[in-house]
Amino acid sequence: MDAIPANSSSVVQTATARVHEVIKKRILNGHYQANEYLRETSVASELNVSRTPVREALRELVSEGWLEAIPHRGARVVAWTAKDAREVFELRLVLEPLAVRLASTQISKSCFKSLEILATQMESLTEQVDTNTESRSDIASLNHEFHRTLILASNNQRLANLLENVVRTSVIHRNFGNYDLANLRRSMRHHREILEAIAAGSPEWAENVMRAHLLAAQALHVPHTNTPSG
Amino acid sequence: MDAIPANSSSVVQTATARVHEVIKKRILNGHYQANEYLRETSVASELNVSRTPVREALRELVSEGWLEAIPHRGARVVAWTAKDAREVFELRLVLEPLAVRLASTQISKSCFKSLEILATQMESLTEQVDTNTESRSDIASLNHEFHRTLILASNNQRLANLLENVVRTSVIHRNFGNYDLANLRRSMRHHREILEAIAAGSPEWAENVMRAHLLAAQALHVPHTNTPSG
DNA sequence: TCGCCCAAGATTGCATACAATTTATAAGGT
DNA sequence: ACCTTATAAATTGTATGCAATCTTGGGCGA
Structure with a gap:
């Protein structure tokens, strides 16, 4: 029963923000399950x-898409359906390439440097997946940071907010758990190639590598098994 | 002094929803101006x-981008800058073509029919702009309905929500006020051509006409004056 | 005269009580 | 047995009072 820390650090947070955070965590870790109703009184007494x-x-979580408001019934944890996955992917497939294209024309040197460092770290972790059991989740968080940094470099705050809200809700399901070494390496090559495209001053190149990057990831989750020679 | 109607219709609305609506209207019609602070107590007493x-x-209006929350200072009406216009246009330019592409493969017959009716109505109003002073604003609302219908036909609820929130905030500035007859006619031809592309079963065609449609509109607001023969 | 500090005012943040609405339940009639 | 209706329980919706926090203005000291 994780109670809210009264003052977990010197940073003072409002109760609303803490409740927001706790509920989000509980949705992510499964404490609140799909279609479960969150009653105001229950949550309030649980969290003191x-x-x-x-x-x-x-209300904030509803507007962010984590919950849906059922009038006079309370807020319900949204159930993740195949349609939701499709919707999010369709959006990601146009928004992330847009972000990369925009970023490539105006990214700062320091920002580009951090991306290179992140790519390098992921690459070295990739070669340890057989020996280091932690490396997959480490790659996942570095990967998330890589994409986030790229998106922020687009200099389009609305785009960044959209991607944050749209993608974050789907992050529950995506990690590198079912990537074999070959797919991991391709993913890492994509990161590197995006940086090369930016360095070469070609937004179109960068944009298309990003599209390939997302489509390759998608293909792993929805295996089509269409081998031409078959 | 527009007070909140106690029961404007038989539909029972919550006070929150009514306040939300009133504030949004007041932002749109200029009653609340850019950078103006909205104090909870003031608004509450004004609206009883x-x-x-x-x-x-x-809070809802903040999450929708109409206001920005300044900690312990209140909520401020966002000031529309050139950067905001750029951000929204960048997003529209990928989201609306996506919507059209998706819609064209799965739009229903009845939905297509309503789009044709809307297009026809706009076309006839276009030829009346010289005699009918109301026609420009009528075209604007029909145009909005046309785009909205198309977006809903995309069968992607998240996309529809995003466009609703992102575009609506910028609608204040965009109407057909500075369209001359030639530009109005081109805009109408675009609508018609999008429907032709959908009927022909070519998502790519429809998508590209939409892009052209948006870029043409943008060109009017940001005149570049680059005549090749000059 | 400039900077710092303290206090008062203003504003949001939170708690609690009450009202309104809806849903669930059970009883009664057909 | 089933539908209707009334009643009670549960839940959200709203109002109000108080606490916490920040901003602002003035006074004091260097």
Whole structure:
């Protein structure tokens, strides 16, 4: 029963923000399951706050797509369907390439440097997947950071917000668990090639590698098994 | 002094929803101006409700991008800058073509029919712009409905929500006020051509006409004056 | 005269009580 | 047996009071 830390650090946070965070975590780790109703009073008493901050947190989570509001029934954890996965992928496939294209014309030197460092770290971790059991999840977080950095470099705050909200809700399911070494290496080559395209001053190249990057990842989750020689 | 209608229709609305609506209208019609602070107590007393529904409405409007929350200072009406216009246009230019592409493969017959009716209505109004002073604003609302219908036909709810939120905030500035007859006619031809492309079963065609449609509109707002023969 | 500090005012943040609405339940009639 | 209706329980919606926090203005000292 994880109670809210009264003052986990010197940073003062509002109760609403803490409740928001806790609920999001609980959705991600499965404490709240799909289609489960979150009643204001229950959450409030569990987290030792009043209903007010809970109400506000729930509304925020609804607008972010984590919950859906059922009038006079409460907020329900959204169930992730195949359609949701399709919708998010369709959006990602146009938004992330856009971000890379925009970023490639105006990225700062320091930002590009951090991307190179992230790529290098992921590459070295990739070669340790057989011996280091932690490396897959480490790659996942570095990968997330890589994409996030790239998106922020697009200099389009709305785009960044959209991707944050749209993609984050789907992150539950995506990690590198079912990537074999070959696919991992291709993924890492994509990262490197995006940086090469940016360095070469070719937004179109960068954009298309990103599309390939996303489509390759998608193909792993939805195996089509269409071998031409078959 | 527009007070909140107690029961404007038989539909029962929550105070939060009514406050939300009123504030949005007031931003659109200029009652609240850019950078103006909206204090919970002021709005509450003006609209004869308590602070609670005002708080919730303000938070929603912040998450929708109409206001920005300044900690302990209140909610401020966002000022529309050139950068905001650029950001929104960059997003529209990938999202609306995506919507059209998706819609063209799965649009229903009845939905297609309504689009044709809307296009026809706009076309006839276009030929009346010299005599009918109302026609420009009528075209604007029909145009909005045309785009909305097309977007809903994409069968991607997230995409529809994104476009609704992203585009609506910028609608304040865009109408057909500075379209001359030639540009209006081109805009109408675009609508018609999108429908032709859908009917012909060519998502790529439809998608590219939409891009042209948006870029042509953009060119009018940001005149470049680059005549090749000059 | 400039900078720092303290206090008062203003504003949001939170808690609690109450109202309104809906849903679930059970009883009664057909 | 099933549908209707009324009643009660549960839940959200709203109002209000108080606490916490920040901003602002003035006074004090260097």
